[in-house]
Amino acid sequence: MDVRDHLRTALQEALTAAGIDPLPEEIALERPANRDHGDWSSNVALATAKNAGRNPRELGQQLCDALNENPPVHVTSVEIAGPGFVNFRLADTWLYDVLGDVLDQGVDSYATPDLGGGKHVNVEFVSANPNKPLHAGHGRGACYGDSIARLKERCGFEVTRETYINDRGVQMKNYAASLAASKAGQPIPEDGYQGAYIHEWADEMPVGADPLEWGLERGMDSHRATLEALDIHHEIWFSERSLVANEKINAALADLRSHGAVFEEDGAVWLRTTDFGDDKDRVLVKSDGDLTYLTPDIAYHREKFERSDLLFNVWGADHHGYVARMKAAMQLLGHDPDELEIAITQMVDFVKDGEPMKMSGRSGNQIDLDDIIAEVGPDAARFTYLMQSVDSRQTFDLDEVASRAMDNPVFYVQMAHARICQILVKVAEAGIERLPLADVDTSLLTHERELDLLRSLDTLPDTVRIACEDNGPHRVSAWAREQAAALHGFYHDCYVMGDGVSAELTQARLALVAASQVGLQIALQLLGVSAPESM
């Protein structure tokens, strides 16, 4: 049982004894930033005093007295502090419980808060045009979307990873015409695509192939290979054309009409998205009879809802203006707005040799994601993309990220894992076998380095929960860095075996190291970064 449950129960009893009624719905407990304030702290006296017409400091004192009278398990003392905080000091035994939890539950079960309850969520990300290679900015959305999917899987959701292919419309025609022109040795059309890749791909194209069909496959293959390098796999590559072929667009239009959300004006067909907060209504069918981009996309989202409880989209910053209309469209179809979540990833600036990176020659006007991966490697690329919140613009410095030194966070974290593996190897070579935890005297773990590792491990379940609720995988990378720092410190000061280390202490430290390995593996798995055994 989580130590917090014990503390909460005890606080509830103390509140009741102090005459507080009704009891607060939630009793907040936190680990104070300042260790002088104890191991755990609650602001419950501050939060309830006002409604109860009490002085917070007095109420807090009353709670402390009651709790000291009959202290919860692990608790050595309870103190009132500041304006009315109730601070708990705990014996280190509470951390030994954490060690037991980590090792009992292991990589598959530790830090798996059930937030999804088995609900099915469709995570759509990347969704790039297949007419050119993925660019470096796509990398952020790709790594972010995949990590969101991993977080949701860990937190009890059924997840489908999906990407949408814009395989119809003007851009595809221009792309096909560009391939055909290059193949024929003619200049690329004015509104065609200029990058070197067009010529490379045209060279590969068999004579007589349909440039549109062949080019579509070629573009998708390119995307697939790039994503594969990052260990990202979409279960579904959804074709926009298939919506037309399967009458899905007409069905969506009919559905919208039946909800009274469609009207005609100036020869065009409009959707009344202003009913749900959009700043203007949107055209579905242009006066020339063509569909806008929005219409198949609505049909697509409607289709996704037929096979999912929840939708999660990852879009680039340049599409944020599109959010309101899509959410409005889904509400016009009768969906709850919370069922469609749209995350916007801000832009990334790439720096190399201290200079803003130039557009690559290969694709003309973009930096290719392939080049970034080739430059820094997939692990460093993923970790870096996920190191900060997608809400703010990112500066991706290739020199820092490519460095194989400890000033590079990804190597710092991976090195921590590799060190653990090396310790386990050395210990095994020495003929020492790790005993079951029941046979280990965990109370030998008293060094601050050891306790820090356990304190950090204790925060992993909350970190995973918050990362999932908040759609912030960067919280996991921050945790991984913290755990790695604790591990390196431990490694420096605490030897698992050798002179002056008793057999019993070796066993206790082995358990600790194994638990740390579990934590790091969980974090790295969520980030999609490998956990190497050596470096």
Added chain:
RNA sequence: GCGCCCGUAGCUCAGCUGGAUAGAGCAUCUGACUACGGAUCAGAAGGCCGGGAGUUCGAAUCUCUCCGGGCGCGCCA
């Protein structure tokens, strides 16, 4: 003009539902190696949290306003 995101240490960034003396990494300076990989560890220094006002016992966090930056604002995709 309107909308979304951002503004925190020299640099890159954290900071869950408002909590106590605002954190980390890099860079800088100073220390620590006869043992599991020193590819490490420890210490120092570095801040009107963009400005102002408000709400609150308490604001980096919430509200308003101003300033600065990015991205959008089409019967393009």
